[in-house]
Amino acid sequence: MADDSEFTDEALSGPVVDRRTTVSLLGAAGLGALAGCSGGGDSGGSGETTTSSGGEETTTTESSGGAQTGGRLQAGWFTGSIDVLDPPYISVGQYFQAAANIFSGLVTLKDDLTVRGDLAKDWEVTNGGKTFTFQLREGVTFHNGSDFTADDVKYTINRTIEKEAPAASKLSTLKPVDDGGVVVQDDYTVQLNFKQAMAPALIYLTRGPGRAATIVCQDAIEEMGEDQYAITPVGTGPFEVAEHQVGSQLTLDAYDDYFETDEDGNQLPYLDGVDIKPIPDPSTIVNALKSGDIDIANLIPLQNVDSVESASGVSVDSAPGVNWYGLAMNQEREPFGDVDARMGIAKSINNEQFIQAAYFGNAISAQGPINKATNWVYREDKPDDQAYDPEAAQQLLEDSGASGASFSILTTKSSLRGAKVMRQQLNSAGFDVDIEQVTSSTYWERYENGDYDVTISGSVGDPDPDQSLWNFYRKGGPWNWTNYEDDEVHQLLADQRRALDREERKSILQQLEDKLITDVPHAYLVHQDDLAGVSDSVQGFQHIPFLRNFHTVSLSE
Template sequence: MRSQLMPDLDKESLEAMSGPVVDRRTTISLLGAAGMGGLAGCSGGGGGDSGGDGGTTSGTTQSGPKMGGRLQAGWFTGSIDTLDPPYISVGQYFQVAANIFNGLVTLTTDLTIEGDLAKDWTISDGGKKFTFDLREGVTFHNGTEFTADDVKYTINRTIENKTPAAGKLSTLEPVDQGGVVVKDDYTVELNFEKAMAPALVYLTRGPGRAATIVCKEAIEEMGREQYSITPVGTGPFEVVEHDVGSGIKLDAYEDYFDTDSEDRQLPYLDGIDINPIPEPATLVSAIRGGDVDFTNLVPLQNVSQVEQASEVEKLRAPGVNWYGLAMNQTREPFGDKEVRRGIAKVVSSEKFVQSAYFGNALAAQGPINKATRWAWREDKPDDQAYAPEEGKQILKDTGAYGASFDILTTSSSLRAAKAMRQQLNAAGFDVSIEQVTASTYWSRYQALDYDVTISGSVGDPDPDQSLWNFYRKDGSWNWTSYEDDTVHQLLAEQRRALDRDQRAKVLQKLEDRLIADVPHVYLSHRDDLAAARKRVRGFEHVPYMRNFHTVWLDE
């Protein structure tokens, strides 16, 4: 029905959304339509904020940024398995990939949408047609020129291969039937089935976004498997070495197209050496001791150690995520909703947050996080509320009391797994921990080769991003094998309800259903914490992004 859809945008609105820059006020409106209003309300402004809890590291000196030097970065993971954007389902992997690739547009720390590979754009046909004027003279790292054909190839590849990012373009017309039209080498047109005001947000560079531009020539030459390890993009850094499990060496791309406000060539750094460090204590010791300059995450149990280090700054951005105990419904006894509800009742999220993270997280009642303020509610259904005696009785009634099972985990999540095991064993279960490498973990998780694990949505400012792929019947991250017709329908409905208040009501109804069905025992919402030595300057902290093109080192 027409009343359920967004009306055609008026001329003034279309002009406000057109390029080359969309101002903060208009961007916040787009974020609200996209379901990202919480991010708009919680992010600090950009610019020279130097605080440890601020959005950026310290700004420039009078002499300006210094050129050269290599940033030593510690990555809180055992390995970085893929860097091919549409196939990335792990936020930490995209934090690396964002330095190798570009999108059509980008979102800055102060919520301004700016051109990236698109230098300008116009919106017409009532908000259904987006025409992008592309930068000329941009090359991929292999020397191939970037053109509009690469945009069409990227979008078609994303959709055709049913990648996790494909859902962002679900309302695009079929690519070869007018969805993507190459007008000339530097003009490309995207046509949607109906008005799509949030399209610009979904076309920014970021995890789970749909138009991070890849190189067709490189993919065809090296094959998808090798491209996932040593991809070719247009970004400020190129991959020169990638030994999966050991590290990644990125060098500055000499022909990168972008410059700073003083027309100095970006990036400032000569390169970045990224070292996977899965042990929390080792990671924190490395940043405190100066072995690394930057850590992409701070293990929550080690926050105080970072705060107390004299030469280290804690970097904080809003936590747009949820984490929970995922239960594999293809294995007994987790296919029974009552068993899952009984487990939820014997687990205290408050105790979990204290034990696993020393209180450095918000206990969760459901998947919608507090940063998404327009959809957040303090008063949520109590289906998963801590009630241990009631939970034990449910488990006894279902015959699941005393069951034996394993928690699958990696070293980076070991403390959380131990905290969960403690609560479950105290409730009468016989629970063990199975610790594996990061690559083995993700392989087994996706193959439903586990009993339970602690997982969730990382860095998704839009509730759609954190729910659609997890709970759709065909969701690309539905690794609990959860299926529910009502949830499936509500997920589709909330995408059509582009009025924010209406969408909030649908999302809350959806959240109620998920809390009751318990595909996950919802445990926590974490802030996005990183850390840098004070010599690291110019880092701009967009939530869950780790972009280094403006970073420089103050020796």
């Protein structure tokens, strides 16, 4: 390769993309900083190879050194409920952390930064990066016993696009599915054809939140219906849903016919199952971890980080956060339709004080939506239009007629502390702000339907800037819950997708970020690391940012 912006067909072809090419792919897709968080330490084995067994290729994962088999992992999820497990419809990062254990993708990205096959055992890239031909694994079954074939790949992609699910944005350059976009050549060969070269396509086809090729089961969807499938889905992953009581318990059992083994030929997963319990109260989830009632907490409330770090038998496991959070302001409600009012609110917020009070210092200030982990496009010297400036804020608020405005912050129990800190700052700036605390289910229903004034929210698990910006700020975007519309931003979003040269794309993205900072659809607040709490009895946990994969986890006695 001449540079990180150029990829040959040979370099992109399977069955494993080498580390150098993968790092270049990650950079082109906006995941470059993850190159620094790979492997080593106590991850419990990170490499994968493809071996032959009876004429059939099977992916193997390095064992964690005599891993114990059996037992059930007790996991606490820092949320009130896990409402949706149907991959293309998941817009909440914590939901996919659970769903990733139920489903597989065409390919996957592991913590040693190699792209390797998941449901695809090999693939070939031709036509100057426009055509990807995947050879699929034979003998793979869904949890209901249905055979996995190339038709399921086409169905998954077509469903995602037809339903206009959030994940469809990853496939915007794919040709129409029934007009050469997805070609089923035989039961175990499928071809994807793009309108233009799409070097980062392999990254977008990995198993992960918002990915478009996390394979779903057509038979199960047609049998149980879309609504039930969202609660008790059927995949090809290491665990199957045994029971799901929304808001109470998600019970996953090991799938006996899962296709992966470790390097010694031992069947994965090692565990008998995973019992996931939503726990929205910060002190409750931390006390459950420290007392041994749960073995892992998918997230550690930031006010409890020091408590977990100082406790015996547990630790905080950290990975770079690929996110941004801001104060979302609903532009269909007054006074948030006025840009001066929004900027006045933004300049009334002291980010550093907010981080100390709400995040206990465990975050960095966000001047815009592009996070520091995507270091190829991140800048320290962003426009400071939203910087804390009480005098300028008051002038903007007076000019816009928004001084002393009354509104409420929509929040859940797990986010209550941040809402209280925000209310205190805004009330000190002369507003009349109260808090509406609701359940997680009610929160997402109201947020998605525009039934709110302001809320603290943002993007989680979207390591490419496009993945969050496109969905949040495009006209009609699936996560455009602030109701923000701007013709220039809409065009810049389209332009950056067509820019295959990284420097050109970088320039467009930074121009786009500048516009978002000045238009203030969000008052940008923080970026935070991805923190999980893990008991010493948990072995082989591979902490990939924004994922919680348990197929290599075992429990020591």
